[in-house]
Amino acid sequence: MNGVEGFMYPNEYGLQWSVLIVLYPYITGLVAGAFILASLVRVFNVKAVAPTYRLALLTALSFLLVAPLPLQLHLGHPERSPEMYFTPHSTSAMAMFGFVYLWYLMAVLVFEIWLDYRSDIVHLSQTTSGWRRLLYRAMTLGSDNISERSLAIDHKVGWIVTIVGIPSAFILHGYVGFIFGSLKANPWWNSPLMPVVFLFSAMVSGIAAVMLLYMLITWLRKLPIDMPCVDTIAMYLFYIFILDFSLEMLDLVHRVYEADESFRSLNFMVHTRLYFSQIVLQICIGTLVPILLLAITQVTKLPELMRRRIYVISGCLVQIGVLAMRWNVVIGGQLFSKSFLGYTTYKMALVTKEGLLVAIFLTILPLGILWALLKLLPPWPEKEQGSLEPAA
Amino acid sequence: MSLTKDAGHLFRFAFLFVVAFAVFLVVRHFVVPKSFGEYGHYRGAAIAEIAARPMHFAGHETCETCHADIAEAKKAGKHENVSCEACHGPLAKHADDPSIQPEKINTTVLCIRCHAESAAKPGGFPQIDPVQHSGGVPCETCHQPHNGL
């Protein structure tokens, strides 16, 4: 039968969750990781990375706005998705999605961005005209109080929001790992480590993404890159990456050692159908190479140009590696039969609503939104106006 | 109070949440189906809807109300426990309106499905090699399935 090898239960031949479901954890991972980078500034007072604070928040927002789209496109009846708000099933991790998403979007991300930008928004509502003025005026919520005391209150409240935001970001992305990790029916997914591994690889991808975006945008603005900032980001990236890699290896070693009834089947799958995406892309190119490159920058003193090049290469490889990891989890978990006696193939469509073109579009869309947000809420002080200051 | 003056914007932001939550509660009241939660976390009326699906098989008891003679004959033979529709196909339409004739059975295909010899079938089950046994002659030439001989 087309693409099926061995025996599979007759209902298992076609995959249920497509490349869009691969994309969803990748996108929320970037959100969580970018937010963690922002929290380094706000909560842990790592002043060196302050130039990326606002960029990180806006990046998180751009990706968060796109996050529900792959899910909506995947549902058989997206018009019924409000049911998750009206009658959420308390035993289902997926039912949490609506509330966690809304909470994180409004009570954490939008709130924190608003608090940090408020004085800029008030200023812009007074100095711009036309539709922009209306927009900024709406964003002020009718209050133009930017006295020192109100800004101090904002600062304090913003700090609390970030504190609350860190576990919120963990839940936003961790619950996705739990959706997979809590299924006893699927041994490739079933693991208490799943949410943790998802979270750490999310932090790696999000931090690397903000680093790449910062370097790209600064280069486009023809300004010098703040090297202490980028060096610090790279350092955090390196250490979190080590943790992430250790966790993934722990999962792997545990599986190989225990060798339970699913092991032979899964092992065969990894060595055949998942060889390229798991061994080559995720482990070698996406993890070992960037870790090695970053390690070199951490233990030796390299000239600035070389460090920048290594950061860019590592950052890109990291994205490939983390996306490959999502692919291996989601698609890999559906390639083998629950009878452990057979395998199928994923025939990714090109132009259908769950096809490759849509997936590519959904990956690029957040960058478009980010571009618009950067125009609407510029993160860096404009030299001409001189009155806008970054937070912290 | 100076607090409300300097923190007024926060109250406005919070107010948005309150309004949104109130709207949510109102909408929820109208949108959630009335029978939801009747027996558990699901729409109770769904049970009746599912039970109301149309049937295609009438069930052998229904066949026997009209075809009692065949039912009697069957009781004497090996096909005693084989229901009518197992061979004759779904007949609810025929039971509702006897003028609708059931499809003609092709015994060379039908009987073979059960009785073709295979090492995979339980040994005690009557099996024959279709070619050796009858050489392609229709089964009803020698066998009367209602008597199961």
Place this chain on the structure above:
Amino acid sequence: MLPAAAIAWKYVLAGTPEESPNYKMTDHWWSMLIDIPKCIGCGNCVRACAAENDVPDGHFRTWVERYHVTDWHMESPEVISPDGGKEGFPAVARSAGGEEGSSAAAEDEGKYFFVPKLCNHCADSPCTQVCPVGATFISPDGVVLVDQTYCLGCAYCVQACPYGCRYIHPEKRVADKCTLCYHRITKGLTTACCENCPTGARQLVDLKDPNDPIHAFLKTHHVQVLKPQMATGAKVFYNELDGSVR
């Protein structure tokens, strides 16, 4: 229709089945018994189910698997289920002089048997646990059902089922699976698959009925459920289920 069931049916249609004098949901706890030694792999059940429930091609509410186990290699049986067993199975030729006497040939041949599978209507079903909106549930009479006007088609339940008995309906785009012919058993009839099984390998069972022969059967036979280690509370019982069955 049978008179007794017709009365119950009036209440079912009105949406208050619990008030029917003849069909009270809480009087029943439905299940099924599959008698492996009796199954001949004719595929009648698969065809009957597809006809009764308009099951789309390529998807199965029930299907039959054929196992071939050689000697002690219980972890790697040879299993086939051509189109779910809908048109039966290809014949297996008996080896020349195939009597039990020839021990060397018997070892090569191994044993064959058929395993019909369907939704196990688990009492602790993982599929109802993961549904985000409450579109799939276990009814008060023990049947796991899908509310297809409420289902989002997210397929989480399909992923959560250890037995592979669920699928997404290609046209309706919602989850679908065996309903234990709920529309029949609530009227006093039996399921389409049990009705059409020529050997009585499949039997509908009501565990709450003290007169149901299942009680005596369970006491006197070796009975298993599929994947007991999953602790799903599976209610479909298999008589003489071999350890090699996946």
